[in-house]
Amino acid sequence: MAIQRLLPNQRILRYTYKERVMHWVAGLSYVYLLLTGMAFYSPHLYWIALLLGGGPTSRMWHPIVGVLFTAAVAWMYAEWREDMKTASPDLAWRKTFGHYVRNEDDRVAGVGRFNPGQKGFFWIMFWGTIALLLSGLVLWFTEYVPWSLHWLRYIVILVHVIGALFTIGAFIIHVYMGTAVVREGFSSVIRGEVSEQWAKTHHPLWLQEVTRDSEGKK
Numbered sequence: 001m002a003i004q005r006l007l008p009n010q011r012i013l014r015y016t017y018k019e020r021v022m023h024w025v026a027g028l029s030y031v032y033l034l035l036t037g038m039a040f041y042s043p044h045l046y047w048i049a050l051l052l053g054g055g056p057t058s059r060m061w062h063p064i065v066g067v068l069f070t071a072a073v074a075w076m077y078a079e080w081r082e083d084m085k086t087a088s089p090d091l092a093w094r095k096t097f098g099h100y101v102r103n104e105d106d107r108v109a110g111v112g113r114f115n116p117g118q119k120g121f122f123w124i125m126f127w128g129t130i131a132l133l134l135s136g137l138v139l140w141f142t143e144y145v146p147w148s149l150h151w152l153r154y155i156v157i158l159v160h161v162i163g164a165l166f167t168i169g170a171f172i173i174h175v176y177m178g179t180a181v182v183r184e185g186f187s188s189v190i191r192g193e194v195s196e197q198w199a200k201t202h203h204p205l206w207l208q209e210v211t212r213d214s215e216g217k218k
Contacts, residue, residue, distance in 0.1 A: 010196040012210055014188045019079065023189050026072035029065050030171060036062045037164055063140045066132065073129045076122075083113050084123065089205055090116045103181070110204040117177070124170040131163035 015023070036058040039049035049058040092109035093100075093116055099107040100117075114122070135156040138145060145152055178185040184198045199207040 011193045012196060012199050012207070013192055014194045014199075015192045017192065019076075020189055020192055022072050022075050022079075026069060026076065029069040029072065030167075032065050033062060033069060034164075034168060034171070036065075041161070041164075063136060066136055070129055070133050073126060077126055080114075080122065084119045086116070086119065087112060090119070105201050111206070112209070113203060113206040115203070121170050121174050125167055128163045128167040128170070131159055132167070135160040135163065 032052075035048050036052060038045045039047075039052075039055075039058060040062070046055070049055045052058050053061075089109065089111050093111050096107060096109045099105075100115075138152065138156040139160060142153065178189070182202065184194055188194045196207070199210070
């Protein structure tokens with residue numbers, strides 16, 4: 001679990017430097033995997049591979065970047081898995097989800113550091129990454145799969161596509177929410193800090209925890 005603390009000028013540290021670096025490593029590597037994967041998926045999208053250095057280059061780097069992305073997700077799992085567990089306040093938040101969608105922040109139940117939507121995205125990406133990794137390894141080293149197991153190739157292709165579709169959908173929603181819906185959400189993964197008012201509005205229980213911990217250290 002990362003260390004949060006109060007900063008000057010009513011600012012609060014939400015993400016440490018290491019958390020921000022790993023977040024961007026995961027995000028940028030996933031975008032590359034998304035683009036090259038789309039190029040491999042359909043001949044109509046092959047032009048994307050040409051923009052990224054050509055087919056052979058994309059084919060070489062796609063699995064390597066996939067390993068990098070998996071490492072970043074594994075790090076975030078080790079760092080955030082406790083924060084991502086469902087807590088009792090999450091149940092109340094879900095009942096007020098309609099208010100959250102309509103930006104009626106004053107009527108949304110309070111949550112901790114991450115709300116259920118963020119936790120859901122985390123677990124979709126975590127399990128999706130496992131599915132993509134396992135199926136991707138088979139596709140990467142297809143020459144080692146004997147013809148007697150040719151059916152395995154078709155299964156892993158299906159698993160890889162399904163894993164990609166689930167993570168792509170979750171990724172689009174995550175980016176949209178962080179940039180267009182929740183103001184200051186995007187800047188928090190760049191500078192690492194948020195205003196006290198933002199924390200009070202979106203994660204009041206987390207603000208209480210940070211404030212209590214800071215007062216306890218005085």
